[in-house]
Amino acid sequence: MKKTVTKLADGRELLYFDRDETVVRDSADLRPLEPATSLSEVRLDPATGDWVTVAAHRQGRTYHPPADQCPLCPSAPGRLSEIPAADYDVAVFENRFPSLALGAPDPAGDGSPLHGSGAGTGRCEVVCFTADHGASFADLDPAKARLVLDAWTDRTAELSALPGIRQVYCFENRGAEIGVTLAHPHGQVYAFPFTTPRTTRMITAAAEHRARTGGNLFEDLLDAERADPVRVVLAGEHWTAFVPFAARWPYEVHLYPHRRVADLTGLTEAERAEFPGLYLELLRRFDRLFTQPGDNTPVAPTPYIAAWHQAPALQGEELALHLELFTIRRTVGKLKFLAGVESGMDAFVNDVSPEAAAQRLREVAS
Structure with a gap:
């Protein structure tokens, strides 16, 4: 480069x-x-x-x-x-x-x-x-x-x-x-x-998990999903993508490196080399999630947000680098709007079960 x-x-x-x-x-x-x-x-x-x-x-x-x-x-x-x-x-x-x-x-x-x-x-x-x-x-x-x-x-x-x-x-x-x-x-x-509000909440949750269990919250989350892969979407040697147990969005995937690092600078060459193929496959699956009734033609492109979660400076030693990918489309022609409950109370209601979302994302594999 x-x-x-x-x-x-x-x-x-x-x-x-x-x-x-x-x-x-x-x-x-x-x-x-x-x-x-x-x-x-x-x-x-x-x-x-x-x-x-x-x-x-x-x-x-x-x-x-x-x-x-x-x-x-x-x-x-x-x-x-x-x-x-x-x-x-x-x-x-x-x-x-x-x-x-x-x-x-x-x-x-x-x-x-x-x-x-x-x-x-x-x-x-x-x-x-x-x-x-x-x-x-x-x-x-x-x-x-x-x-x-x-x-x-x-x-x-x-x-x-x-x-x-x-x-x-x-x-x-x-x-x-x-x-x-x-x-x-x-x-x-x-x-x-x-430090952003979402990250601050994750830091607090990680500290409480450490005090309660002695383990790292994000390592334990990843281990649990890999052990019971009902919500795993795809996996490689160094990365695993899964729908979180308490997903907030209709289709939401978290992509974690197997080795916990604080931010992008901590990835090894092997981890960097594997990432593009897995991430591109995830994005292409998102564009095949929704199809026209009758002919199965994909309704593309799928709107999405892709967000890298990284540990902040001088704080968040417990945090793990991961990418969060989600769409606000819940079905053909319908979006997940953040209305009174979500916008007013920050209390999400998901219209798609995480297990069904993971199954659908496996079905549309290349």
Whole structure:
């Protein structure tokens, strides 16, 4: 892998990740851009202890542009984009409309002990998986998927080392139903100045499990699923994918390495080599989950979120790296909306049993 670091016209960082180590990336960004600014701040909810990011400047971000104006496609004569090169393998750049930014100013505050706040310090990056606008992650070959994994690992290592960063989160939102505003296949990386609420709850659960049993929660979860594989979807030498016993989403799969590591940087070469094939198979199965009544034609693409859970800095030694993949589609033409119970109380009701979901995901194997 070759990594090339350059700058966009407004000073944001752009990184190319290439399989060909001889490639030269010297295309300049010729757009007349003003420097990007961020007014983000984080505010503490005293009732829950959760941090909330306020980023009002994001209201003006790019929203569903036509394909010939996609900002993630390579630049071409008469159409300059966020990627100055005429082609690329994987490209990563600082978001022009970030929720968090290293230069975010400190909020004035009002002095109230109930109004805790701070600068929205962090970094938000866009990860473009391919130059092909019409493709998806599932269309990548294993070598390209491995390159994306290497890019995620690189960004985890670099962003974790930045001052004030507590947690690095790599993820992909796919599909308009999820809320995606750019159709080009891409993901994002957030570097947070706090430990996110979901991760905080997992840290607490892991500590309680350790105190109660003396074991690691995530190792024990994986061992239990592998011992009774009714919810196992697929497995390799180094990874296992399963539907969790208490899945929240209609179709939800967790992919764990067999050896517990804190984050992507801890994976061995053997673990990295096996990941692309298993992950691509999972994504392709998701696109075969739902079929048209009568002719069994897949209703694709399936909207999904793919989320890497990684241990935060200086905390969460008990956490295990794993990937969570889920869709909000519960059946053909119907979505799982987070209505009053889920949104109001964070109490999920699943319309599909985890065992049935796992069976269906095994049925649609390649």
